Amino acid sequence: MYKDIIFAWVLVVTFAVPNLAGAQARLPERLAPDQPPAIVLAGRAVDTPFPDDSLARIQWAIDRGVDIVPISVQLTGDGHHIVMYDATLTRTTNVRDVYRSGAPRRDPGDTVARWHLVSDYTLEEIGRLRLLDPQGGDHPVPTLEEALDLIDGRALALLSVQGFDIESLTLQLEQQSTENLLLFNEGDLEKLRGISAATGIGVWSTVTEAQNPKMALQRLSDRFGSYLKVVEVEHDQLTQDFVTRADQLGVRLSHRGIGYEDAALSRGNTKPWQDALGGPARIFVTKYPDSILRLMGR
Numbered sequence: 001m002y003k004d005i006i007f008a009w010v011l012v013v014t015f016a017v018p019n020l021a022g023a024q025a026r027l028p029e030r031l032a033p034d035q036p037p038a039i040v041l042a043g044r045a046v047d048t049p050f051p052d053d054s055l056a057r058i059q060w061a062i063d064r065g066v067d068i069v070p071i072s073v074q075l076t077g078d079g080h081h082i083v084m085y086d087a088t089l090t091r092t093t094n095v096r097d098v099y100r101s102g103a104p105r106r107d108p109g110d111t112v113a114r115w116h117l118v119s120d121y122t123l124e125e126i127g128r129l130r131l132l133d134p135q136g137g138d139h140p141v142p143t144l145e146e147a148l149d150l151i152d153g154r155a156l157a158l159l160s161v162q163g164f165d166i167e168s169l170t171l172q173l174e175q176q177s178t179e180n181l182l183l184f185n186e187g188d189l190e191k192l193r194g195i196s197a198a199t200g201i202g203v204w205s206t207v208t209e210a211q212n213p214k215m216a217l218q219r220l221s222d223r224f225g226s227y228l229k230v231v232e233v234e235h236d237q238l239t240q241d242f243v244t245r246a247d248q249l250g251v252r253l254s255h256r257g258i259g260y261e262d263a264a265l266s267r268g269n270t271k272p273w274q275d276a277l278g279g280p281a282r283i284f285v286t287k288y289p290d291s292i293l294r295l296m297g298r
Contacts, residue, residue: 026179026180027156027179027180027181027182027202027229030067030156030180031229031230031252031282031283033252033282035282037277037282037283037284037296038067038068038156038282038283038284039065039066039067039068039284039286039289039292039293039296040066040067040068040069040070040158040254040283040284040285040286041061041066041068041069041070041286041289042070042258042262042285042286042287043070043072043085044287045057045061045286045287045288045289046266046287046288047287047288047289047290047291048060048061048289049135050133050137050139051092051131051132051133051137051139052085052092052131053071053072053083053084053085053092053131053141053142054131054133054137054139054142055139055142055146055147055150056137056139058071058147058150058151059150061155061289062150062151062154062155064289064290064293065293065298066155066289066293067155067156067283068155068156068157068158068182068283069151069155069156069157069158070157070158070159070160070184071083071144071147071148071151071157071158071159071160072084072085072160072162073144073159073160073161073162073163073164073169074086074087074118074119074162074163074164075118075119075163075164075165075168075169076118076119076121076122076123076126077105077118077119077120077121077122078122078123078124079165079168080122080123080143081143081144081145081164081168081169081172082118082123082126082141082142082143082144083141083142083143083144083146083147084118084141084162085160085162086118087117087118087119087162087163088115088116088117088118089116089117089118089121089126089129090115090116092131092132093129093130093131093132093141094129094130094132095116095129096116098128098129099116099125101113102114102115102116103115103116103117103120103121104121104125105120105121105122106120118163119163123143126141127140127141129141144172144176145172145175145176148176148177148181149176151180152176152177152180153177153180155180156180156181156182157180157181157182158181158182158184158204159181159182159183159184159201160184160185161183161184161185161191161192161195162185164191164195166191166194166195166198169195169199170195170198170199173199173201174199178199178200178201181201182201182202182203182204182229182230183195183196183199183201183202183203183204184203184204184205186205186206189205189220189223192205193223193224193227196224196227197227201227202227202228202229202230203224203227203228203229203230204229204230204231204232204254205220205224205228205230205231205232206231206232206233206256207220207231207232207233207237208232208233208234208237208256210237213233213237213239213242214239214241214242214245217231217242217245217246217249217251218245221249221251226250228249228251229251229252230251230252230253230254230283231246231251231252231253231254232253232254232255232256232285233253233254233255233256233281234255234256234259234260235255235257235260235261235272235275235276235279238253238255238279238280238281243280252282252283253280253281253282253283254281254283254284254285255276255279255281255283255284255285256285257272257273257276257284257285257286257292258285258286258287260272261273261276261286262286262287262288265286265288265291265292266288270295273286273292273295274295277295277296
């Protein structure tokens with residue numbers, strides 16, 4: 001009964017302010033507890049027809065009212081940052097066709113040359129590539145600057161820093177508007193703390209793999225302090241004890257729905273998502289943003 005009431009309230013508020021998620025609001029206000037749910041586009045969304053890492057995919061998400069758009073960053077061999085989830089260019093681009101002998105800076109006989117590491121290519125060389133698109137679209141690999149300029153003022157951005165250098169990324173971000181930006185790196189938390197401290201940008205982290213989520217949350221708080229803004233959790237980790245501690249720390253909770261809830265949705269079962277939307281989290285990660293937005297009445 002309680003969840004039904006909360007879910008109904010969510011729908012009423014969302015209908016009443018359909019453009020609130022349209023990101024004119026700044027990050028602190030948008031993630032405040034009294035705001036409508038925020039939808040996050042998962043890394044490999046099912047709904048979108050556009051390739052990963054493309055500006056067209058970002059535009060698609062913004063047009064549909066997605067509140068938080070993740071972009072992943074890799075560092076090129078000449079010190080530029082591009083939007084790319086993988087450390088190699090092979091899965092998402094036509095690099096094997098353009099550079100048949102491998103990375104130009106390596107000897108053709110070098111096995112690593114055919115790995116096509118992002119760090120082995122200059123920005124100019126990457127500019128010759130196109131993202132793979134089964135529909136035949138022409139999508140160059142975007143720079144970080146291009147992606148942030150596209151998102152700026154229209155959505156919140158979650159910057160997943162994969163391959164990066166603290167000094168060069170700090171210099172890059174000094175040239176951009178970062179008030180609606182959060183940083184994420186699951187593997188190297190010390191490096192993440194370094195870039196957060198250098199830029200003043202808040203941190204999004206996760207406890208989804210933790211056996212003791214509350215303890216993991218406390219460790220993240222001890223590490224990042226006031227920079228810790230959002231923590232991602234699974235549906236079975238949202239115990240009252242955990243939620244209470246997150247609230248005490250001023251940390252917003254992001255419900256990772258790409259496993260349990262999205263799997264049910266793919267079979268036509270919307271109840272797990274309805275339960276999630278009526279729960280304590282106010283941020284939701286999904287591979288089906290169109291479906292969840294429709295479910296919310298947006």
